[in-house]
Amino acid sequence: IIDEAVCMGVRSGTVLSDRKFAGADVLATAYTLAQGVQKCGNFDLILCGKQTTDGDTAQVGPQIAEHLGIPQITYAAGLSYDNDTGVLTVKRQFEDRYQTLQVSGMCLVTMLRTMVKPRYMNVWDIVSQDEKEVGRITNEDLQLEKSVCGLSGSPTKVKASFTKQLDKTVETLELPAEEAAKTILAALQQRHLI
Numbered sequence: 001i002i003d004e005a006v007c008m009g010v011r012s013g014t015v016l017s018d019r020k021f022a023g024a025d026v027l028a029t030a031y032t033l034a035q036g037v038q039k040c041g042n043f044d045l046i047l048c049g050k051q052t053t054d055g056d057t058a059q060v061g062p063q064i065a066e067h068l069g070i071p072q073i074t075y076a077a078g079l080s081y082d083n084d085t086g087v088l089t090v091k092r093q094f095e096d097r098y099q100t101l102q103v104s105g106m107c108l109v110t111m112l113r114t115m116v117k118p119r120y121m122n123v124w125d126i127v128s129q130d131e132k133e134v135g136r137i138t139n140e141d142l143q144l145e146k147s148v149c150g151l152s153g154s155p156t157k158v159k160a161s162f163t164k165q166l167d168k169t170v171e172t173l174e175l176p177a178e179e180a181a182k183t184i185l186a187a188l189q190q191r192h193l194i
Contacts, residue, residue, distance in 0.1 A: 002134050007121035012133040014040055020139040023151030030063030032149045035142050037068065045088065046108040050075060058110070065108040073101055074110045 002013035016036040024032065037043060046068075048061035058074070065072035077098065078091035090109060092099040139149065146152045175183060188194045 014135040025154035025156035028153040034067035061110040
């Protein structure tokens with residue numbers, strides 16, 4: 001993934017990789033990533049995805065910000081930066097509305113997938129990829145105690161995991177709006193969803 005980003009025009013990238021980081025829950029992952037960010041040096045903005053595809057918790061980005069002691073904005077649907085004022089303006093999406101927030105200085109933003117369409121790799125960046133720096137940070141660099149990273153540093157213990165089975169039964173009703181609302185409400189109450 002770092003190589004692909006470099007081929008899209010990123011100047012350099014760094015991978016955090018060590019067997020000691022394996023098996024981490026969101027708490028240990030966020031702590032390790034925060035330490036890796038600090039090891040990389042100065043930064044102005046950290047961009048994260050909204051959530052991972054495995055745990056789907058949406059907690060790692062905000063926890064990184066907490067570990068670093070910087071402001072965070074979640075669910076970004078758009079952003080712009082004013083070079084003159086140094087203010088980052090973020091359009092934050094909710095289910096039924098948007099919120100516009102502004103921040104100056106360092107911050108972390110978690111982005112919705114729809115916010116950015118990655119550019120294509122171009123030939124020049126593919127050819128010059130070997131000239132660009134892709135670093136690697138291991139636990140030898142970070143010197144993290146076993147109790148704060150990887151499986152040992154994870155208070156969450158997974159008892160079992162499974163793939164959700166889809167219920168393929170579908171019921172279609174054509175009703176007037178008021179009657180449809182009552183029917184949906186009754187069905188949700190019957191299943192103890194509300």
